[in-house]
Amino acid sequence: MEPIISIRNLTKTYDSGLQALDNINLDIRRGEIFGLLGPNGAGKTTLISIICGIVRPGEGSVSVDGHDIVSDFRAARSKIGLVPQELSAATFESVWATVNFSRGLFGKPPDPGFLEKILRDLSLWGKRNERIMALSGGMKRRVLIAKALAHEPEILFLDEPTAGVDVELRHDMWEMVHGLRESGVTIILTTHYINEAEEMADRIGIINEGKIGVVEDKTVLMNKLGKKQLTLSLQHPLSKIPMELDDHPLELSADGNALVYTFDTQKKHTGIPELLRHLSQYGIDFKDIHSSQSSLEDIFVSLVREKA
Amino acid sequence: MNVYAVRAIYRFEMARAWRTLMQSIATPILSTSLYFVVFGAAIGSRMGEIDGISYASFIIPGLLMLSLLSESISNASFGIYFPKFSGTIYELLSAPVSPLEIVLGYVGAAASKSVILGLLILVTARLFVDYEIVHPVWMVGFLLLTAITFSLFGFIIGLWADDFQKLQIIPMMVIMPLTFLGGAFYSINMLPPFWQTVTLFNPVVYLISGFRWSFYGVADVNVIISVGMIIVFLLLCLMAVGWIFKTGYRLKS
Ligand SMILES: Nc1ncnc2c1ncn2[C@@H]1O[C@H](COP(=O)(O)OP(=O)(O)O)[C@@H](O)[C@H]1O
Ligand SMILES: [Mg+2]
Numbered sequence: 001m002e003p004i005i006s007i008r009n010l011t012k013t014y015d016s017g018l019q020a021l022d023n024i025n026l027d028i029r030r031g032e033i034f035g036l037l038g039p040n041g042a043g044k045t046t047l048i049s050i051i052c053g054i055v056r057p058g059e060g061s062v063s064v065d066g067h068d069i070v071s072d073f074r075a076a077r078s079k080i081g082l083v084p085q086e087l088s089a090a091t092f093e094s095v096w097a098t099v100n101f102s103r104g105l106f107g108k109p110p111d112p113g114f115l116e117k118i119l120r121d122l123s124l125w126g127k128r129n130e131r132i133m134a135l136s137g138g139m140k141r142r143v144l145i146a147k148a149l150a151h152e153p154e155i156l157f158l159d160e161p162t163a164g165v166d167v168e169l170r171h172d173m174w175e176m177v178h179g180l181r182e183s184g185v186t187i188i189l190t191t192h193y194i195n196e197a198e199e200m201a202d203r204i205g206i207i208n209e210g211k212i213g214v215v216e217d218k219t220v221l222m223n224k225l226g227k228k229q230l231t232l233s234l235q236h237p238l239s240k241i242p243m244e245l246d247d248h249p250l251e252l253s254a255d256g257n258a259l260v261y262t263f264d265t266q267k268k269h270t271g272i273p274e275l276l277r278h279l280s281q282y283g284i285d286f287k288d289i290h291s292s293q294s295s296l297e298d299i300f301v302s303l304v305r306e307k308a
Numbered sequence: 309m310n311v312y313a314v315r316a317i318y319r320f321e322m323a324r325a326w327r328t329l330m331q332s333i334a335t336p337i338l339s340t341s342l343y344f345v346v347f348g349a350a351i352g353s354r355m356g357e358i359d360g361i362s363y364a365s366f367i368i369p370g371l372l373m374l375s376l377l378s379e380s381i382s383n384a385s386f387g388i389y390f391p392k393f394s395g396t397i398y399e400l401l402s403a404p405v406s407p408l409e410i411v412l413g414y415v416g417a418a419a420s421k422s423v424i425l426g427l428l429i430l431v432t433a434r435l436f437v438d439y440e441i442v443h444p445v446w447m448v449g450f451l452l453l454t455a456i457t458f459s460l461f462g463f464i465i466g467l468w469a470d471d472f473q474k475l476q477i478i479p480m481m482v483i484m485p486l487t488f489l490g491g492a493f494y495s496i497n498m499l500p501p502f503w504q505t506v507t508l509f510n511p512v513v514y515l516i517s518g519f520r521w522s523f524y525g526v527a528d529v530n531v532i533i534s535v536g537m538i539i540v541f542l543l544l545c546l547m548a549v550g551w552i553f554k555t556g557y558r559l560k561s
Contacts, residue, residue: 015561052398052402054401054560055560055561073404074310074404076404077403077404082398082399086395091394092324093327097320097323101319101320103312104315104319105312105313105316105317105399105403106312106313106404107404107405147399
């Protein structure tokens with residue numbers, strides 16, 4: 001199936017000279033929940049802002065449902081709803097006025113019934129006549145979501161949706177996101193928490209320093225993230241791994257001074273006791289042992305290296 | 309054409325005027341009334357006629373222009389500056405709207421407010437002075453053209469300004485002096501010849517002169533030149549707005 005968003009060789013350098021995006025290639029599949037995972041400053045907001053038309057694209061191209069975001073911006077943008085990262089909402093007007101404004105701005109005829117449903121779903125109906133500036137932070141965030149949904153978008157961007165959000169709203173939001181996905185809406189959310197991406201997304205793309213390192217189904221990625229390594233520093237260097245240990249997923253370090261054992265933390269049996277038993281059985285002594293978990297950063301680096 | 313968007317922006321801006329009714333309507337009417345009392349009634353009664361028009365009547369078109377210019381500029385500039393300032397501009401930038409639609413919405417609303425205000429001032433003036441309007445169609449034409457042109461100019465200032473001070477500085481430092489020296493309170497024929505020539509570089513002179521002509525049939529400069537000057541200024545503003553949206557200047561990073 002045609003991807004709903006297709007990003008090709010997208011590069012962005014801000015006027016300050018800072019390169020925020022470096023040759024991004026990414027396809028978003030129709031109907032999926034895509035998690036864009038990366039540390040602060042990775043370029044997540046920049047990428048979203050370019051797709052939505054808020055930041056000027058550099059080189060490269062983006063198309064939304066087959067429409068180029070520059071030459072055919074009208075068709076592209078009318079499909080997109082955006083909940084921005086920063087809390088900003090025209091403060092003096094009422095909730096009801098602002099959702100009507102949003103719907104009109106995106107070229108849709110008035111539909112009070114539909115907007116009422118959105119406000120009810122977001123527990124905002126009781127506040128519809130209140131001025132936005134009188135609302136709490138959590139309520140303001142709900143208003144921003146309502147505004148983004150007011151024109152019935154096919155694609156919804158949520159930029160750091162859970163930053164500073166209470167448990168209740170978080171729960172409501174996840175429910176809403178799943179409901180939207182069921183109705184066929186494609187959702188792209190950004191986060192810098194691995195567990196959040198894990199909780200929400202079908203597929204995850206990792207972005208770091210303006211580069212997309214890896215795009216994988218969540219399950220595949222989580223397997224990689226779930227791997228731990230046990231490093232055994234040997235008393236006497238080995239030239240090769242003894243045949244007797246072939247059954248264990250072992251690697252010998254380049255200098256022969258250490259054995260590296262990779263295991264899955266999510267499995268019941270790590271195989272470590274067996275390994276240790278075998279080692280002593282074959283007279284391989286070690287002086288030190290330590291374990292490490294591959295971090296997001298590790299995966300990112302290793303994948304970038306793999307590609308190069 | 310995204311008509312719903314134009315309507316949404318227009319309504320939003322008009323609603324803003326209602327929320328701030330005192331500021332947007334009452335204040336200009338009050339200050340214009342004060343001008344009529346001070347210059348029209350108190351001082352005007354001791355002044356002779358100018359071009360056969362009583363002083364109180366003579367200053368009406370100029371005073372109206374004064375309000376029209378400053379209100380058009382401040383309304384339109386604030387209308388687009390505020391979303392930039394508060395961050396809500398993201399929605400406008402991400403919406404399927406063309407620059408033309410954005411301008412129609414914002415400038416249309418600002419110009420509408422100015423025209424309504426101008427008409428209210430005319431009604432208010434009637435309470436203080438008798439006046440006639442010899443060329444009513446031209447009068448409305450000048451009113452519309454000026455409101456649109458200077459709303460557009462204000463819109464540009466609002467796009468350009470990146471702090472509140474910049475928002476104020478052009479209206480205060482440029483428009484106010486030009487208006488006061490633009491013949492609102494005197495005929496430029498009353499100036500020494502040298503200053504008459506200098507004054508001809510002041511675009512507001514053409515506005516006020518043309519507008520006054522539509523009231524009383526007398527003008528400092530030819531009315532065609534007046535119309536021509538406004539249209540030239542309008543075109544310059546349109547070009548500037550076009551350039552701003554094309555380059556994303558001060559709107560997109
Ligand atoms: N308007 C801007 N001008 C210059 N640099 C910017 C601008 N916006 C963001 N940046 C920089 O670009 C990089 C990426 O930022 P951003 O896309 O906001 O990252 P993220 O959303 O992943 O935290 C950061 O180094 C940030 O400082
Ligand atoms: Mg961000």
